[in-house]
Amino acid sequence: MVRKRESSESSDDEQRYSSSSEEWSESSEDVNEVVEVNGFQILDSQLSQVNEIFEKHPDIASDFKIENQQLKNAYMGVLLDLIMTLCQSPKDLTMENLNKADRTVLDLTKAGLKLHWLRQKLDEAFLKKERKRAIGVRIRELEEQVKKRKLNLSDLESDLKKQKAAALAVETPFDFSHVV
Incomplete structure (x- = not known):
């Protein structure tokens, strides 16, 4: 389900994350189009990425029971950030990044997101990094x-x-x- 709304307000608590070229935005002067996808409110610029996630992994949020909208949005932002971290060049991806990503996947999984596919990619990244070191x-x-x-x-x-x-x-x- 995709629903659009325009947002020109932003409280101090509310932060919107957009991967790639967008930055964290807290300014009340910013006008961002917000889209709702499967209960997550995201920026329009994130729509294709989030749609791809739900197309490839339709059950990703089937056990995700968080009701607080801001918290749900934050979890999606963290997931997108994590995916972008794994998209970095292996040369730029440090073991510290990978260990942080590992802890983040664990936290997101504990929250109810089904991320076995992301765990597999993270394990591959660890193996590549170890192979590169060797x-x-x-x-x-x-x-x-x-x-x-x-x-x-x-x-x-x-x-x-x-x-x-x-x-x-x-x-x-x-x-x-x-x-x-």
Whole structure:
């Protein structure tokens, strides 16, 4: 169910969150179009994201029993923020971000949201991060081995040049003045 209304008021307690380009808004001067989707009031700019969530996971809020509208909206904002966190580049996603996301999924699940699909993606993100760390360690080990072998090769090349010079010196015949 999608229902639209325009909001030009905002109390100190009321905060609206919009992912992506929007910011938290508390200004009473802002005019935001608010849309209601399955009992959650969201900004119009969030409509496609929230619709996609409910299309792919229609039972997400079937056990969500919170009646306070502001609290419901806050939970949806936290969920959208969490999803956007997981959409970050693996390079930018820190273990601290992942641990915070893990605790947030637990809190949202305790509140009654069915997030097994998000838990799975979070677990994948943890595995990717751990794999990246392990690969980084292996790369550093290999770089150290290459460095040591290059030094060893340099030493061998130096020894080879000395031996070739010594061989050349041994092969040089005496000239007449050195023999006499």
